[in-house]
Amino acid sequence: MANPIDSPALDDSYVVAEEDPPVASHRKVGRRIGAVIILLSLTLSLAMGIGLKLPLILALLAGGLTLFVVMLAATPYLRFIDHGWWTRYEEFGNQLWGHALSQYLWHFWHRRAEATGALARGPAGPDAQQQARAAGLFDAIYREQYGPDAFMVPLTLLLFVVFFEANYVVLFPLKEMLPGGHPLTGYLAQFGHFELQASAMSGAYMFVVGDAVNSVRKRCLNVSDIYWYVLRMLLAVPIAYSITLALPDSAAVGVAFALGALPIDSIIKLLRRLVNSKLSANETDQPDPLLSLDGVTPAIASQLEAEGVSSIDQLLDMDPVLLAIHTGLPFRFILRLMSQAIVRRHLGDAAFALAPMGLADAISIARLVQDLQTARAQGQTDSPADKIVDGACQLLQSVSKAAWPDRQAVEFVFGNIAAYAYTGLLMSAGGDSSALA
Known part of the structure; x- marks a missing residue:
């Protein structure tokens, strides 16, 4: 087609x-x-x-x-x-x-x-x-x-x-x-201070052009990036003055260029540290729940958080196309994260136990449920799919350190994941190769 x-x-x-x-x-x-x-x-x-x-x-x-x-x-x-x-x-x-x-x-x-x-x-x-x-x-x-x-x-x-x-x-x-x-x-x-001004402008220009070339190479250039570039060029000189005020002129020129070449988020972090040091305030880092998803690094988590996604549940409420556009991340990768988020929503932290079996994402569980239904329709009670469900039940019980969840509860949760509307979208978007036949 x-x-x-x-x-x-x-x-x-x-x-x-x-x-x-x-x-x-x-x-x-x-x-x-x-x-x-x-x-x-x-x-x-x-x-x-x-x-x-x-x-x-x-x-x-x-x-x-x-x-x-x-x-x-x-x-x-x-x-x-x-x-x-x-x-x-x-x-x-x-x-x-x-x-x-x-x-x-x-x-x-x-x-x-x-x-x-x-x-x-x-x-x-x-x-x-x-x-x-x-x-x-x-x-x-x-x-x-x-x-x-x-x-x-x-x-x-x-x-x-x-x-x-x-x-x-x-x-x-x-x-x-x-x-x-x-x-x-x-x-x-x-x-006055032309050398400082020219150095700051040149550093900002180098960052703007270099970052744009890198974004174009990765095909992830965004409209908001260009607005940030405009702000970066406009604020290059004021930032250089504010940070190099107490430095001698010989050092201020070099520092101004280095500051200009830094991205705006790095400048904001630097200014925040300076303010916190003056106010004797300490920043506390909270664990990022997005890092629990397979493939998510601190840099990727920062990109997602910049788009208002700070939890796994929020990930499922976002338009995957717009999220891929705004973050610059590959669309397939966004769909993979959302497939994992579905399992996390239904099983919580216990979903980590299913990763060694390849059942940490909704598409794999939906395929398992399809195989299980096919085996039941053929009258099989000890199919490979049944054995996989038994193994998943044992792994989940090892996490809970109890006899829960039992086999019936695991099948029920897996059925809900397979029937979840978002899982159907992921399956039809290329997650299920049989849908392309």
């Missing part, structure tokens, strides 16, 4: 037209935006040169260097819009299509899906028209949340900040080339 998500909708009916152009034909937006950025940068440099009555050689030098700095900052985003965004889009399309997409919309976008007729009725699954409507609705939702247009406003803000800071760094040391009595000379002379 073809993946309907790969064909974006073009109208409000969310029905995919057969004559839609292929996805590859859309991957030229970055080039056009790049041409617009070059034109705007040159226009602004020309206007600034005329307005400030700069000498021609100085105007050309400042304009050329500024254009290079602006385009170096913009290139990662242009590459992402043309290639990385589409690769990320297709990652979700490879997991959510057909019945899986219908279940996803039912769970997290029920009202919109109901209004557009995108939900499947009955056990037969969605028909061709419902699949097309579901694909078009998903495309519309995805573009609203993460479309290339969403990057335009923060990218514009970032490039304007880079443009003006680059002009300042270029023009300040060249102010001696201005004719005598030029108003810009007196204006720039009012600013």
Whole structure:
């Protein structure tokens, strides 16, 4: 079956037209935006040169260097819009299509899906028209949340900040080339500590461009990241002044560059430690429940907590697509975490005991329940599935150090996990290979 998500909708009916152009034909937006950025940068440099009555050689030098700095900052985003965004889009399309997409919309976008007729009725699954409507609705939702247009406003803000800071760094040391009595000379002379300012701006610029390149390489660039970059560039000098105030000038310049190259969350932690040391306050670290999930490291837990997920129960209440987008984590990995979270919700900490048997996630338990039901339907009472359930019962009893839970209770809990609506979504989203046959 073809993946309907790969064909974006073009109208409000969310029905995919057969004559839609292929996805590859859309991957030229970055080039056009790049041409617009070059034109705007040159226009602004020309206007600034005329307005400030700069000498021609100085105007050309400042304009050329500024254009290079602006385009170096913009290139990662242009590459992402043309290639990385589409690769990320297709990652979700490879997991959510057909019945899986219908279940996803039912769970997290029920009202919109109901209004557009995108939900499947009955056990037969969605028909061709419902699949097309579901694909078009998903495309519309995805573009609203993460479309290339969403990057335009923060990218514009970032490039304007880079443009003006680059002009300042270029023009300040060249102010001696201005004719005598030029108003810009007196204006720039009012600013002191240029080395500190330029060092802080350069460090922040290095971090912004480097982090953007790294995010584009991993195809996890987010709109919120660009807003953080804008804030990082704007606050580079104030942060440098606040932290290097008591340092000698020779050391302050180097420290300012190092501070500029740090991410904003590291700066916040540093400032918090400084404040706590002054107030004699001690931070207490609480154990993170997310670290109990297989595959979750402290860095991944921090990414999830940044999106408001601080407990296992909260994980099941989040839209997995939006969570994958905002954290930059692979969609398959998010689904795997949610599969583990279902078992944790039903069994609590006792779920750890089932990990050696491969039953720590909902998909494995659902497959076991299917095998158990098949064996019962065939009249088997000592099938491999029964033996696995017996082993799971013994492991759970070793945790509780009692005769509980008994075999009937374990079967009941496993049945609830298999019947859990979210488990059905995970199974249809590629967790059950038989569903793809």
